[in-house]
Amino acid sequence: MPNSLTIVGIQWGDEGKGKVTDLLARDASLVVRYQGGANAGHTVVVEGRKVVLHQVPSGILNPSAFCVIGPAVVVDPETLLAEMDELGHAGVAVNPDHLAISRQATVVLPYHKRLDTLREAARGAGRIGTTGRGIGPAYEDLFGRTGVRLAELCDEDRLAARIDAQLPERNAVLKFLGGEALDRDSLIQPALLLGERLRPFLCDTGNVVAKHLSAGHNVLFESAQGTLLDVLHGTWPFVTSSLTVAPAAFALSGVGIPLRGGVLGVTKAYTTRVGSGPFPTEDTGEYGEWLRQKGGEFGSTTGRPRRCGHLDLPALRYAHRVNGTSALALMKMDVLSGLSSVKVCTAWRVGGRTIDVATPDMFADPTLVPVIEEWPGWAAPLDGATSMESLPREAQEYVQRIESTLGIPIELVSTGSGRESTILRRNPWA
Ligand code: IMP
Numbered sequence: 561m562p563n564s565l566t567i568v569g570i571q572w573g574d575e576g577k578g579k580v581t582d583l584l585a586r587d588a589s590l591v592v593r594y595q596g597g598a599n600a601g602h603t604v605v606v607e608g609r610k611v612v613l614h615q616v617p618s619g620i621l622n623p624s625a626f627c628v629i630g631p632a633v634v635v636d637p638e639t640l641l642a643e644m645d646e647l648g649h650a651g652v653a654v655n656p657d658h659l660a661i662s663r664q665a666t667v668v669l670p671y672h673k674r675l676d677t678l679r680e681a682a683r684g685a686g687r688i689g690t691t692g693r694g695i696g697p698a699y700e701d702l703f704g705r706t707g708v709r710l711a712e713l714c715d716e717d718r719l720a721a722r723i724d725a726q727l728p729e730r731n732a733v734l735k736f737l738g739g740e741a742l743d744r745d746s747l748i749q750p751a752l753l754l755g756e757r758l759r760p761f762l763c764d765t766g767n768v769v770a771k772h773l774s775a776g777h778n779v780l781f782e783s784a785q786g787t788l789l790d791v792l793h794g795t796w797p798f799v800t801s802s803l804t805v806a807p808a809a810f811a812l813s814g815v816g817i818p819l820r821g822g823v824l825g826v827t828k829a830y831t832t833r834v835g836s837g838p839f840p841t842e843d844t845g846e847y848g849e850w851l852r853q854k855g856g857e858f859g860s861t862t863g864r865p866r867r868c869g870h871l872d873l874p875a876l877r878y879a880h881r882v883n884g885t886s887a888l889a890l891m892k893m894d895v896l897s898g899l900s901s902v903k904v905c906t907a908w909r910v911g912g913r914t915i916d917v918a919t920p921d922m923f924a925d926p927t928l929v930p931v932i933e934e935w936p937g938w939a940a941p942l943d944g945a946t947s948m949e950s951l952p953r954e955a956q957e958y959v960q961r962i963e964s965t966l967g968i969p970i971e972l973v974s975t976g977s978g979r980e981s982t983i984l985r986r987n988p989w990a
Pocket of ligand 1: 572573574599600690691692693694695696769784785789798799800801813834835836907
């Protein structure tokens with residue numbers, strides 16, 4: 561029986577991790593968000609009410625689970641507090657009895673967001689398509705050893721020293737890129753007020769995680785974005801700026817590798833991507849447009865239309881390798897209802913060779929041609945199905961065929977946006 565479960569996206573994000581985390585948090589005593597920032601948008605539907613979470617872990621909707629925002633998350637204090645207020649108004653308790661935030665987390669400051677937007681504009685046709693939330697520049701400051709940590713928002717002298725050390729250089733770059741310089745006092749005073757509000761939540765969260773693990777309680781590690789957006793293992797440079805992969809969860813949260821751990825890889829029944837970069841199975845024709853409309857494939861953080869395409873088995877095998885997935889969750893199966901046949905990429909032809917497992921450099925290979933098979937589709941809607949037996953035979957076969965081709969058990973199949981529209985074939989905690 562695992563007592564740690566890591567939920568990781570195994571495509572380019574937006575796989576439906578929020579729903580899975582919300583569901584599995586029912587049996588968790590702790591939910592830890594381990595990377596990313598306000599670039600993420602986890603949509604959860606509870607009793608018909610849609611909640612989009614950006615920085616607060618999706619486990620917050622479960623009153624019995626404690627939540628942690630770990631030290632490798634880049635925290636935008638202003639939008640985090642707005643999100644916490646919004647949750648409060650929706651009747652979800654967000655207080656220090658339910659949420660702890662790492663004192664070590666790097667702060668996203670106004671100049672990070674400006675730099676993000678200006679740099680994207682400067683990249684022109686080569687732009688990454690970032691969310692504009694300042695994520696890249698904030699992580700640069702972490703690894704460049706120049707960032708501001710959350711604890712420093714509660715200490716005027718330390719904050720002022722940091723800002724004074726950084727601002728001249730940041731302002732020079734902002735001006736170089738055609739932007740406006742920022743004034744030190746306009747940064748420091750508002751940041752201190754935000755720090756004051758966050759102070760009760762701040763602690764050494766690694767200690768909290770370690771205590772839950774050593775007590776044998778169930779700890780759920782929640783990733784944001786997806787494997788193919790990982791800064792090292794993804795389709796670099798068209799990636800986000802953090803390590804998203806499951807094995808990073810422990811190092812980034814400040815604990816050792818738990819002895820009993822599972823990794824649940826979350827994938828849609830097809831593929832989507834937002835932003836630029838290679839996408840071998842993208843369908844820019846009618847089929848892709850059909851998926852976008854039927855699946856409501858528009859970004860929950862930016863509203864941008866998502867690029868849509870076919871399930872990519874070589875890419876999933878690669879994601880399995882880097883994450884060590886022990887099981888899969890197959891999301892948005894209901895979207896495929898109504899197709900006479902479902903297109904699936906079973907292999908890649910690269911440089912005249914047939915490839916079963918992708919490697920990161922192959923995604924942009926100009927000779928790459930996906931091998932597409934057409935599997936039988938089904939007409940009946942799946943909305944709300946809670947058992948495999950109630951699915952049309954072709955839908956059952958679709959699940960079984962992916963499972964046997966990849967050799968990884970599919971433990972959860974999602975048949976609609978609500979919590980209840982789920983087939984739990986096996987409880988990943990069991
Ligand atoms: P950034 O993380 O805002 O720097 O954006 C870098 C790339 O990651 C862009 O292609 C974004 O569209 C993508 N990205 C960032 N966060 C998410 C997410 O939560 N879901 C899907 N794509 C994301």
